[in-house]
Amino acid sequence: MRHIISMLLENEPGALSRVVGLFSQRNFNIETLNVAPTDDPTLSRLTVTTHGDERIIEQITKHLNRLIDVVKLVDLTEGAHIERELMLVKVKAQGSARDEVKRTADIFRAQIVDVTPSVYTVQITGDATKLDAFLQAVTPLGVLEVARTGVSGIARGDKVLSL
Amino acid sequence: MIARFLKDEGVEYIYGYPGGAALHIYDALFRQDDVKHILVRHEQAATHMADGYARASGKPGVVLVTSGPGATNAVTGIATAYMDSIPMVVLCGQVASHLIGEDAFQETDIVGVTRPIVKHSFSIRHPSDIPTVLKKAFYIASSGRPGPVVVDIPKDMTAPTERYEYVYPRKVKLRSYSPVSRGHTGQIRKAVELLMSARRPVIFAGGGVITGRASEALTALAHRLNLPVITSLMGLGAFPQNDPQSLGWPGMHGSYESNMAMHNSDLVLGVGVRFDDRVTNNVNRFCPDARIVHIDVDPSSISKTVHADVPIVGAADHVLNEMLNQIGQRTEAQESLDEWWEMINAWRAERRGKLYEPAASGEPLKPQQVVEAVHRATHGDAYVVTDVGQHQMFAAQYYKFNQPNRWISSSGLGTMGYGLPAAMGIKLNYPDEHVVLFTGEGSFQMMMQELSTCKQFGIPVKIVNLNNASLGMVRQWQDLNYKSRHAHSYMESLPDFEKLIGAYGFKAITVNTADELEPALEEAFRSKDELVFLDIHVDPREHVYPMQVPQGAMCDMLLSKTERT
Ligand SMILES: Cc1ncc(C[n+]2csc(CCOP(=O)(O)OP(=O)(O)O)c2C)c(N)n1
Ligand SMILES: [Mg+2]
Numbered sequence: 001m002r003h004i005i006s007m008l009l010e011n012e013p014g015a016l017s018r019v020v021g022l023f024s025q026r027n028f029n030i031e032t033l034n035v036a037p038t039d040d041p042t043l044s045r046l047t048v049t050t051h052g053d054e055r056i057i058e059q060i061t062k063h064l065n066r067l068i069d070v071v072k073l074v075d076l077t078e079g080a081h082i083e084r085e086l087m088l089v090k091v092k093a094q095g096s097a098r099d100e101v102k103r104t105a106d107i108f109r110a111q112i113v114d115v116t117p118s119v120y121t122v123q124i125t126g127d128a129t130k131l132d133a134f135l136q137a138v139t140p141l142g143v144l145e146v147a148r149t150g151v152s153g154i155a156r157g158d159k160v161l162s163l
Numbered sequence: 164m165i166a167r168f169l170k171d172e173g174v175e176y177i178y179g180y181p182g183g184a185a186l187h188i189y190d191a192l193f194r195q196d197d198v199k200h201i202l203v204r205h206e207q208a209a210t211h212m213a214d215g216y217a218r219a220s221g222k223p224g225v226v227l228v229t230s231g232p233g234a235t236n237a238v239t240g241i242a243t244a245y246m247d248s249i250p251m252v253v254l255c256g257q258v259a260s261h262l263i264g265e266d267a268f269q270e271t272d273i274v275g276v277t278r279p280i281v282k283h284s285f286s287i288r289h290p291s292d293i294p295t296v297l298k299k300a301f302y303i304a305s306s307g308r309p310g311p312v313v314v315d316i317p318k319d320m321t322a323p324t325e326r327y328e329y330v331y332p333r334k335v336k337l338r339s340y341s342p343v344s345r346g347h348t349g350q351i352r353k354a355v356e357l358l359m360s361a362r363r364p365v366i367f368a369g370g371g372v373i374t375g376r377a378s379e380a381l382t383a384l385a386h387r388l389n390l391p392v393i394t395s396l397m398g399l400g401a402f403p404q405n406d407p408q409s410l411g412w413p414g415m416h417g418s419y420e421s422n423m424a425m426h427n428s429d430l431v432l433g434v435g436v437r438f439d440d441r442v443t444n445n446v447n448r449f450c451p452d453a454r455i456v457h458i459d460v461d462p463s464s465i466s467k468t469v470h471a472d473v474p475i476v477g478a479a480d481h482v483l484n485e486m487l488n489q490i491g492q493r494t495e496a497q498e499s500l501d502e503w504w505e506m507i508n509a510w511r512a513e514r515r516g517k518l519y520e521p522a523a524s525g526e527p528l529k530p531q532q533v534v535e536a537v538h539r540a541t542h543g544d545a546y547v548v549t550d551v552g553q554h555q556m557f558a559a560q561y562y563k564f565n566q567p568n569r570w571i572s573s574s575g576l577g578t579m580g581y582g583l584p585a586a587m588g589i590k591l592n593y594p595d596e597h598v599v600l601f602t603g604e605g606s607f608q609m610m611m612q613e614l615s616t617c618k619q620f621g622i623p624v625k626i627v628n629l630n631n632a633s634l635g636m637v638r639q640w641q642d643l644n645y646k647s648r649h650a651h652s653y654m655e656s657l658p659d660f661e662k663l664i665g666a667y668g669f670k671a672i673t674v675n676t677a678d679e680l681e682p683a684l685e686e687a688f689r690s691k692d693e694l695v696f697l698d699i700h701v702d703p704r705e706h707v708y709p710m711q712v713p714q715g716a717m718c719d720m721l722l723s724k725t726e727r728t
Contacts, residue, residue, distance in 0.1 A: 010339060013286065014274055025279045055466070062463035068283045068303060071339040163338065 371435015
């Protein structure tokens with residue numbers, strides 16, 4: 001099953017490589033990885049999506065928790081949560097395709113954020129399946145470049161991941 | 164600052180080797196007398212010395228090396244300590260901060276190189292951070308499940324031109340690190356219930372019992388419920404082997420009765436063990452009838468290879484004492500273990516007197532009988548250190564350990580060359596004890612340059628070279644799996660060990676026959692202040708048995724060259 005694991009990480013040099021290294025060292029897979037500072041300058045938030053059965057996910061979370069740099073960790077998929085990813089796509093937009101791209105973007109509530117005579121750059125946010133669906137829809141029109149941020153997420157309701 | 168910290172931390176010895184990036188530190192060491200530095204002949208030896216000391220004392224060993232090749236030479240020793248959860252602090256010089264990343268002379272990203280084989284690592288970024296970072300390093304290395312910690316120290320951090328106030332930090336807190344001690348009471352209750360109602364229980368105790376100083380609690384629990392006790396190789400000595408409840412150690416070359424008992428048990432109480440593949444054999448066929456209770460300080464050890472029915476995260480001594488406590492309050496009777504002990508005693512009887520055949524007169528000595536003779540000569544209470552190979556397994560099988568911290572061997576990594584420096588680290592700190600190294604001519608030659616260190620610092624270890632003129636363990640596998648095609652398992656052109664040892668000014672005795680053995684041992688163990696090397700020529704055809712059959716269950720064993728279960 002797919003899991004979204006989010007953690008607060010000491011903002012220390014080497015912390016990120018310890019997390020990433022752990023995945024390769026123990027033969028765990030990483031599908032997406034997203035890391036950025038938080039409101040607390042000493043902490044970063046890191047989110048990975050990964051696949052595995054229950055035993056593997058348990059091992060992943062235990063080993064991550066064992067890293068001294070990992071301050072707190074949550075498997076968001078264990079409860080209700082919000083998952084978001086941002087994607088920028090350059091799509092060929094010439095002739096009739098120009099309208100088609102625009103229409104498709106509207107349907108997906110995506111925005112065209114840059115325009116040239118031959119190319120639209122589209123920005124879209126949502127969960128991974130929505131992004132995948134959009135990509136599928138515009139692929140016949142000619143996708144030139146894709147940049148995805150990787151999944152970020154947060155639990156629904158009052159639950160918070162903080163110190 | 165580093166020298167002062169080490170003194171305040173109570174460090175008596177550090178083991179190391181100087182070089183450019185570490186010279187400020189060496190200069191500081193020169194100008195004080197509290198912390199003694201032992202100059203090795205290869206940085207790997209420094210890590211093994213620290214490791215040997217740590218295993219014998221339970222305290223972290225401290226290593227000091229320079230950047231680049233100094234640090235990379237230490238890697239094998241760091242990995243060895245990591246695999247066996249041994250506390251160690253490795254201080255590495257590094258090129259000056261402004262040069263980092265430029266491929267400067269003797270620059271290696273040692274934090275990167277060692278990342279998968281350390282518990283944690285630090286890079287010093289400001290000289291004033293040194294005391295706190297070192298305190299954290301010692302705290303992390305020695306608490307919870309111990310392990311090696313690397314501290315990378317760029318040269319400018321130790322530049323003597325700047326001055327910072329030094330205060331010894333008595334305590335450090337890390338918000339993201341708080342090792343558990345108390346186990347969950349409810350889980351402990353479940354474990355106790357299972358123990359009381361089990362008909363064929365065994366205790367399986369590992370290195371965690373020794374690190375966690377829980378031997379007493381373990382022994383009390385075993386006696387209280389009359390439980391058979393199996394210890395892992397790392398746990399040798401956690402339960403006295405002269406106790407009738409001891410079944411020895413299990414696994415690849417473990418005792419017949421321990422493998423049979425564990426396989427046929429209905430409950431395994433694992434304490435501070437990691438159920439590694441050298442014990443379980445094929446995990447899918449591991450203990451088919453047993454429920455597993457697993458106590459460990461490290462949650463990631465639990466259910467890693469073998470699913471635990473009752474996981475208990477906690478320090479071994481606390482959890483075991485709490486179990487005793489709860490047992491004391493219970494009124495119902497324990498299930499009788501008489502039948503179980505009958506089965507176990509039958510397994511014991513099956514192999515009694517059949518383990519190996521001592522050499523007939525004129526025949527080459529058997530390594531097993533040498534170990535037994537050394538056991539007698541040292542009254543079973545020496546610190547026993549080994550290298551890696553057949554001799555290691557024979558030492559583990561035939562020396563009997565009645566106390567913890569006496570069996571010192573690289574188990575998880577199996578590092579040839581470990582023995583001599585590890586023995587030295589122990590002898591230096593326990594000068595009044597016999598420290599015996601069982602080695603093989605292959606392993607010994609990996610670290611024999613350290614004889615020079617023994618000479619410089621007067622470190623009189625006793626070395627028993629079980630010389631079979633071959634990489635015996637490799638040869639055994641080739642005999643069994645490769646139709647005796649002995650690809651590169653010979654040690655041709657062996658040195659004349661008497662001359663070699665003599666070159667360092669030490670005594671060496673060559674032993675060829677059984678008649679020569681006793682007098683040689685008597686001479687070797689007469690004094691504790693003389694390094695003696697026994698070059699004992701043993702039968703090169705000997706194999707280590709029992710030996711588990713690949714992919715089998717624990718109970719599937721070869722028992723000799725001609726028998727199997
Ligand atoms: C550094 C290292 N290299 C290779 C091995 C693989 N290996 C395991 S046992 C062994 C043979 C050891 O020979 P020796 O020290 O003479 O011991 P014996 O088995 O003959 O008693 C080898 C090569 C190892 N464990 N460590
Ligand atoms: Mg040999």
